[in-house]
Amino acid sequence: MSEAHSNQMLYLLIFVGVLLMVIVGTIAFSQLKKKKPIELAETPKQPFKVASSEEKELVSVQTPALAPKLTLVEPEVETNLKQALKKTEESFFGRIKKAFSNQDKKIVLEQIEEVLYTSDLGPTTVQKLLAVVEEELSSKEFSDLNAVKAALKKQMLEILKPYYIENYANKKVSELLTTANDGPTVLMVVGVNGAGKTTSIGKMTAQLAGQGKKVLVAAGDTFRAAAGGQLKAWTERAQGAIDEGGSVEIYWPENTKDPSAVAFDAITKAKGQNYDYVILDTAGRLHTQSHLMDELKKVKRVMAKVMPEAPHDTWIVLDANSGQNALLQAKEFHQALGLSGVILTKMDGTAKGGVALGVVDQLQIPIKLVGIGEKINDLKSFDYQEYVDSILG
Ligand SMILES: Nc1nc2c(ncn2[C@@H]2O[C@H](COP(=O)(O)OP(=O)(O)OP(=O)(O)O)[C@@H](O)[C@H]2O)c(=O)[nH]1
Ligand SMILES: [Mg+2]
Incomplete structure (x- = not known):
């Protein structure tokens, strides 16, 4: 074989070699690309495990998602x-x-x-x-x-x-409450789970503190482990609103499982230390759970032992999204506790705002405040004229 021929053979071999490498490389790359989503879909290598109740409790305490979403930057434009x-x-x-x-x-x-x-x-x-x-x-x-x-x-x-003696346009929370003649004004807040009790208490507290009032919020939700922490987070927020002379404190005793005891001690403390307001948070409960409704009745009775007129107001928090069910809830709570007002929350974004009219008409008690968002200022006095004008175009 001539030298020229052997060179040609060598080039041919190199060319075939390079070609093979390119083909093999391309195939390998495309396989790798295909494999990724398959791996993702198969990811849970460890089987899911149902958390034990202690673990759940721990998670509920630690999960920031359960704390109110307070760290959000507040938009400049106020919702109305x-x-x-x-x-x-x-x-x-x-x-x-x-x-x-x-x-x-x-x-x-x-x-x-x-x-x-x-x-x-x-x-x-x-x-x-x-x-x-x-x-x-x-x-x-x-x-x-x-x-x-x-x-x-x-x-x-x-x-x-x-x-309404007069329309509640731009009224302050302090103007909507039945003020005590002597000692702290006591407000008890009730309602089903997740209606917005704790959030609304936080918003009210901020407003009162902004008027220079001394407010004690009592962690009467002794049922859910994370509840006290959530209320505390709100009081810390409310502290940012304090004006001269005002203060916000939480009464949250450790290891107390009895909401009546929390209420009793909180009012006693508020009386002794000249607080202007005591706002009692309570655990969410269904209006159909008679033993839990009885518990609330007891809380109310116990409060009156410290101050005969306490609570000066008992307000129910209703979620507007629950529509006609909100009416049922309110009727049962009213029968058990004698409500003096309603806070209708989550009016923002619901198509069920018509419930406000039904609640007032059938319960025959006023809606005091409406929740129109999750931010601290998103609680407004219920302006019925604005409400009617709004739903009728
Ligand atoms: N969009 C909107 N969300 C609200 C409003 N009020 C409360 N929420 C949200 O509703 C959820 C439940 O609120 P909470 O204050 O924890 O309700 P709760 O009644 O205290 O619940 P329990 O303590 O579990 O009975 C939270 O995610 C709040 O941010 C409102 O007016 N508008
Ligand atoms: Mg709560």
Whole structure:
């Protein structure tokens, strides 16, 4: 073989070698790429284990997610009731407006009836509203949206007004409470689990502290291990709002499992140390759990042993999202404890804001405050005029 030939063979071999390496490399790379998601999907190499109750307890104490989301940067723009009720307005007035696209008055009435019955108002309140719509529609030759809207507004205001000596537009929490003649004003806060009791207490405390008041919050939720910590986090926040003369403290005794004892000791302390307010947080409970409702009755009785008029107010916290169920809850709590006010939370983003009207109408007690967000300032006095204007476009 000539030298030229052997060189050609050598180049050919090198070329084939390089080609093979490229092919093998490409295949290997594409396999690797494919393999990644498979590995991810197969990741849990250790089987999941159900946590024991002690572990759960530990997690609930340590998980920051359970503490209120207070570290969020507060947006500069303040939410108001009208913005919060946008979804309710769309689902309530938006659908009423749509009913008027029909020429036939009978169909318009039928559709309005459906809107009212599906707006979490409760049947008694619906009847009252329906009566004025019927009257309005029958008295005119053509169905007139604006006339029906005006009639609905008038009727809603008539339902709400009797429960308010004056409208609560821009009222402070201190103006909404029954102030004690002597000693601290005591407020007991009750409601089902997760309604927003602790959060609302934090928001109220901040407002009172901002007015220079001395506030003692009592950790009466002795049931859930993380509850005291959550309340403490809120009081720390509220401390940031303290104005001259004010103070915020938490009464959170260790190892006390009896909420009555917490309430008793907290009021005693507040009386002795000249606090202006005591706000008692309580564990969430279902209105159907009679033994837990009895526990609340006992707490109330025990409070009166320190101060005969205490608690000066007992407010229920209701989550607007629970719609008509909120009405049921409120009725049961009212029967057991004699409520003097309602805090309706989570009005922001719910389409079930109609429940406010049903609550006042059927419970016959005023909504004092509405929760319109998770931030410290997102608690407003219930301005019924603004409420009616908001849900009716
Ligand atoms: N969007 C919104 N969220 C709220 C409002 N009020 C409370 N929340 C949220 O609702 C959740 C429950 O609030 P909590 O204050 O812990 O409720 P709670 O009634 O004390 O609950 P328990 O102690 O478990 O009975 C939290 O994530 C709050 O941030 C509100 O007005 N709007
Ligand atoms: Mg709570």
